[in-house]
Amino acid sequence: MEARHSGRGYRPPAAAPGAIVRWPDTFGTRFTLFVDTEEEFDWGAAFSRDAGGTSHMSAMPDAHARFAAHGVPLTWLIDYPIATCPRAVEILRGLIGDGRSAIGTQLHPWVNPPFDEDLSAANSFAANLPGPLEAQKLATLTQAIAVAFGVRPPIYRAGRYGIGPNSFATLARLGYRADTSMRSGYDYSRDGGPDFSAIPNHAFRTGPAETIVELPLTTVFTGTLRRGGAMLHRRLGSVPRGRGAAARLGLLSRVALTPEDMPLDEALEAVRIAVGEGVRLLNFSFHSPSIQPGHTPYVRDAADLAAFWRWWDAVFALLGRLGVAPASLAEILDAACGAGPTSATAAGAGGL
Incomplete structure (x- = not known):
């Protein structure tokens, strides 16, 4: 799948029909939960x-225990400060x-060596860096994670969703099997980032020889004019x-599937719509610092944290009523890659 642009202004096209992942019938309709596991910083x-x-x-x-009580596994997408902190x-x-x-893996280029770029909003999107520098940063981070956990990470997310046309070749060289950097229905081009307006909620194959499975973050348009989608929203x-x-x-x-700045009633409606429209894998996420009040604008105090947990309790209850079960990363990779071009075993994916 070729991009229309390169560098800044990257706008990946909608996946070709043949690239959409055909989930096995036995997979059913599932959901996954990715955690942007990162350092604490002032968002403003x-x-x-x-x-x-x-x-x-x-x-x-x-x-983790609260999610485990619902039977929900987590995939921790960790960046350099986390990977190099012994306690973390x-x-x-x-x-x-x-x-x-x-x-x-999650790459925050501004805190990930080598530090050969100027600090700027544009350079916070890794794909805006010169290709060799983006590749060096990602290789450094991948190696740090491999050393810390004894196995190479199989999935990547670009911090600030800053994926680009050079990223996938680097991911393939480093042995990644999946990416979850694309946020369906979102456009970051005004800030110098990519535009995902054309990206669907369905998983699809991309990268060199379509060897990487893209798992877009699920975004649902609700309301009487929801068919207008990203274009009308823009x-x-x-x-x-x-x-x-x-x-x-x-x-x-x-509505993105996250408790961060997404009202519960709208999230519940978004889940109903996504399932009703045949999305087979719902992709949820949140930032790790939101677990403790005071680190993100989404959880400022104890009341916000209590609301955070109520959000998850209600969402998990609805998913259960709809028959949507949680899926581990290993289960997702097995189902997505078992019969396709990325048919390598998922060894290590679930045991990381």
């Missing part, structure tokens, strides 16, 4: 190489001992307060 400040706090990782065992590694090694949770963005008015009137809302 400029990018800094000095932001590297990982104190919130002490809250991960309790959080120790905690995560214990959590993936459940046999179903897994470790993947147009409303050019109207002062247009998106907010459309949402309040029940005309159009863009």
Whole structure:
């Protein structure tokens, strides 16, 4: 699958019909949960190489236990400050001992060596870096994770969803089997990032010889005008307060499957729509610092944290009623790759 653009302004096209993953009937309809496992930083400040706090990782065992009580495995997408923090590694090694949770990769270029680029908003999208530098950063991070956990990570997410046309060749060279950097229905081009307006919620094959499975983050448009989708949402963005008015009137809302800034009632409706429209794998996510109040704008205090957990309890209850079961990373890779061009075994994917 070829991109229309390269570098900044990357806009991957919709997947060709033959590239869409055909899930086995035995897979059913499933959901997965990826955690952007990263350092603590001020979301309103400029990018800094000095932001590297990982104190919130002490809250991960309790959080993991709450998800495990629902039978939900987690895939921890870890970046360089986490991968090189002995305490964080120790905690995560214990959590993936459940046999179903897994470790993947997330690249935050501003805190990931080598540091050969200027700090800027544009360069926070890894794909905007010169190709060799992006590749060096990703290789450095992959090796750090392999050393910390004893096995190479099989799945990648670009921080800030900053995937690009050069990224997939690097991922293939480093042995990655899947990517989850594309956020269906979102456009980051105004900030110098990619535009995923054409990306569906369905998993598809991409990269060199279609050897990488793309697992887009699920985004659902709700409301009476939801068929307008990303195009209508973009147009409303050019109207002062247009998106907010459309949402309040029940005309159009863009709902990502995350408790971070997504109201519960809208998320429940989005789940119903996604399942009703035949999305076979629903992709949920959140940022690890949200587990502890004060690190992200989504969980500022104890009340926000309580709401965070209520969100998950209600979503898991609905998924159970709809017959949508959780899937581990190993199960996803086995189902997606077993009969396709990426038919290598999933050894290590579930035991990371």
